[in-house]
Amino acid sequence: MSQPAKRRAKWFRRYQLSLVIVDLLAATAAVVASFAFRFGSVDDSAGGRFYLVLTALAPVAWVAAVSTNRGYEARFVGVGATEFQRIFQAFLQLTAVVAFTSFVTKADLARGFVLLALPLALLFTIIGRYGARKWLHRQRGSGRALSSVLVVGDASAIEDFTSMVRRDRYAGMRVVGACVPGELAIDEVTITTLNAIDVPILGDVDCIRAAVSISQADTVAVVSSGVLGPEKLRSISWQLEGTSTDLVVSPGLTEVAGPRLHIRPVAGLPLLHVEEPQFTGFRRVLKGAFDRSVAALALLLLSPLFLVLAVAVQVSSPGPALFRQVRVGRAGGTFLMLKFRSMYTDAEARLAGLRGHSHHGDGLLFKMRDDPRVTPVGRFLRKYSLDELPQLVNVVRGTMSLVGPRPPLPLEVARYEDHVHRRLLVKPGLTGLWQVSGRSDLSWEESVRLDLRYVENWSLAEDLLILWKTARAVIAGSGAY
Known part of the structure; x- marks a missing residue:
């Protein structure tokens, strides 16, 4: 070893x-x-x-x-x-x-x-x-308990893999070097790309064992097997025999979790079977029953808090306690989403003049740290997500889930790219991966990525984990404004 x-x-x-x-x-x-x-x-x-x-x-x-x-x-x-x-x-x-x-x-x-x-x-x-x-x-x-990974593939695939590993600091991997197909090892674009991300080229795919020894890697990750071909991939596995070095091969599918992936051997060829995401069936019924039961119980237990917050909103500024807004739900249907009002009543009229101050330059989302339209009480409500509590009514009604993608506005949906419409395959959520991964600090692209990951891989266990993380994020008051 x-x-x-x-x-x-x-x-x-x-x-x-x-x-x-x-x-x-x-x-x-x-x-x-x-x-x-x-x-x-x-x-x-x-x-x-x-x-x-x-x-x-x-x-x-x-x-x-x-x-x-x-x-x-x-x-x-x-x-x-x-x-x-x-x-x-x-x-x-x-x-x-x-x-x-x-x-x-x-x-x-x-x-x-x-x-x-x-x-x-x-x-x-x-x-x-x-x-x-x-x-x-x-x-x-803090840089401990990590696997040292030698990445094998072309420059773009290595760059994508490295950025994903570095973005998720809890994934437990650290890229320590790369091996590329022979002619690419001296390619100027490859060298420039990998130098830019500080990943040294340690040779081509015919010297994996030596590269593992030089880099002290304990895992070899093949991230573009299509470029290498089956013969090279088999050669890599032979080179690693007796070294106790793990060999992992990326199937090229992003944001698809393990429970949907299965190996199906056919005529000696291991085929990757990808199950369809489940949007109907018993698990969906169970999720709906869980959502409504928990939301109804929460409404009952939190009713005194609702009364206090409603009075605070109305006393702080003229206008109703509740804010109603049309949002897009499952399959593109619309519904009225409820929130405690956190802005002055002329907020929509003032929006056009503030567009240039958004922290999201693409215009699909408008988020501003010191939004002058937010009331003092509203700022407190937003920090701890208390303004979202009336959405429990939406969950009981069945237009939302406890966990799901962020509920979008019709104007946002009208500008969606084709793949982003997959967010609408499930009900929007009171919370979701976007809520526990940065909340308002997320970029539009990151928000979409997280929502699509949830849609593709949702499970009740994941929902419970997200609800637990949401409670921690809300108590800390991080990432919301």
Whole structure:
């Protein structure tokens, strides 16, 4: 094993062990709490001893279930919602096993103990995993716990890959060099392009092993396999044999997540099967039910806050408490979106005179840090996104979701490029990837990219993760004006 691979393996083994400990502690806390709630104290009867043994073994069974569902594999931990999906799958699997075993053996398990222990184990594990992930992100943000990547391909593909990796500082990759097809290694445009992004050319694709040794890379990423051809790609894999260096190949698809990608071998050729994004079906029904239930509960719990904010808006400036605006929803249909009014009533009339001060030069979005049309109370509402709360009514009505793309104006949609219309395949959201990735600080292009990523790869696990991140972003009051 090469030295970089050893270093990478060492830090990941430590992180992997920490996840096992987190899961064991979470499951232990869950079963102990459930035991105390259900039985109160330990007795010396056979039944009491049985539940003590069960309490001792349950954390091990939980870790085994997580491991069976590949919850400790490097490719699933640290980024995205897939890690939490694996934990949820382990919860479902263990629940099914306990139910089946209890039925077959006719064991008289206390339902209160089981029904409390498993959901608590799931909850505590997710909280613990989230804490571990934040620690890993801090490590990666300071340049540690990274994979050193040697990129193989043409200059434009290497440039795109490098910019994406550097933009996502939590991805866990650091580009340390590049190899390009033979004739491109001395091409002036290639050299200029890679010099501009500070990526050294370490040779052509016939000297990958030497380039790995020079760059101390632990991963080789092939980002333009079509340029290389299958023979060269196979040669690269042979060169890396015995080095413990990972080989990853980009399929050329951007913003398409792993759950939609599957390898289908045909006549010895591995074909990448890309599943269609799901816009209908049971998962959509489940998402709609979840959205409306949570929104209705939130409206009930927040009704006193609504009253206080409505009074504050009306007292601060003349006009109604609520602002209604036509927005475009799913499939291009329009609806009236509700917000607490954060601007003076003549805001629309004053917009034309402020166009030149927008922080988005393309004109599709108008965002201004010190917008004079915003009232003092409105500035506070916007900082903490309190002006968005009435959109919970839109969610209950079914015109919006809790999580989805940003709800656009009809004028924006009229100027969309063809691919941007994919934002309208799903309901717009009260929050979304755009909300947890910079809010008003995002450029138009970045906002579109994030919305399309959500549309292509949405899942309930991702929705829950975005809702959690939204709460943190709102409390911090970052990126909104």
